[in-house]
Amino acid sequence: MRLLKTAFHPDVSEQDILPASKLTVLERYAARAIVLREEDILLLYTERYQDYSLPGGGLGKGEDEVQGLKRELQEETGARQIRNVQPFARYDEYRPWYKDDADIIYMVSYCYSCDIADELGDTSYETYEISNSMKPLWINIHTAIKHNEVVIAESDRKGLSIERETFLLKTIVDELLNG
Numbered sequence: 001m002r003l004l005k006t007a008f009h010p011d012v013s014e015q016d017i018l019p020a021s022k023l024t025v026l027e028r029y030a031a032r033a034i035v036l037r038e039e040d041i042l043l044l045y046t047e048r049y050q051d052y053s054l055p056g057g058g059l060g061k062g063e064d065e066v067q068g069l070k071r072e073l074q075e076e077t078g079a080r081q082i083r084n085v086q087p088f089a090r091y092d093e094y095r096p097w098y099k100d101d102a103d104i105i106y107m108v109s110y111c112y113s114c115d116i117a118d119e120l121g122d123t124s125y126e127t128y129e130i131s132n133s134m135k136p137l138w139i140n141i142h143t144a145i146k147h148n149e150v151v152i153a154e155s156d157r158k159g160l161s162i163e164r165e166t167f168l169l170k171t172i173v174d175e176l177l178n179g
Helices: 065-077 127-131 141-154 162-177
Strands: 003-008 025-034 040-046 051-053 056-058 083-096 104-115 134-140
Touching (some): 025 065, 025 162, 040 141, 051 141, 051 162, 104 162, 134 141
Parallel strands (some): 025 104
Antiparallel strands (some): 040 051, 040 134, 083 104
16 A cells, blocks of 8 residues: 655654664554545544544454454444445554553554445444544534644644644545545
8 A cells, every 4th residue: 555654753753763772662553444425524523632533443463454444434433334445545653652562653554435324323432432522523624624733733632643634634635635
C-alpha cells in the first residue's frame, strides 16, 4: 500500500528509533475506514478530545487488514453491509507510548475506502471509547477539517492522533473529492 507520510511526534526523533538507541519501540497496526457520501464523511467525534477521526483501530495479531477494518467499522459506527473495500494509503507515525512495555509506539494505519448500508446499526464500544464519549456521525468533510484545525491551534486537551486524522482528511479531499 502506498505510504503517504511517516510522522514523528515532537518528543520522538529519528535517532530514538535506531538500533543503537536504548528506547523500546512497540509496533501496532490499524485499519481505518473512509466512507464518503459526496462531501459528507462518516467520522467519530470524541468528546474528551473534541476531535473528529476516521473510524477504525488496532488489528489483532495475524488479523487480515480488510477483516479488521470491517470489524472496527461495525463496532465503532454500527455500519452494515460493508462492501467495495479499496486500498487508499498508509500513514506511519512514531509517538511516545504511555505504558511500561515500551517507550515509543510505531503506528501503521492502513486506510481503505468503502461503501456501507444507508442506516447505521448498534455500536459496540470498548470501555475507553465509552469513557471518551465517542459517537459516529456524518459530517461535511471541510467542516471536520476546520474544526480539527481549531483544536490543534487552540486546545491543550487535544489527543495525539489529531495531526494524523487532519492530514488524512485533507488528503481525502485532495485525492478522492477533488482528484
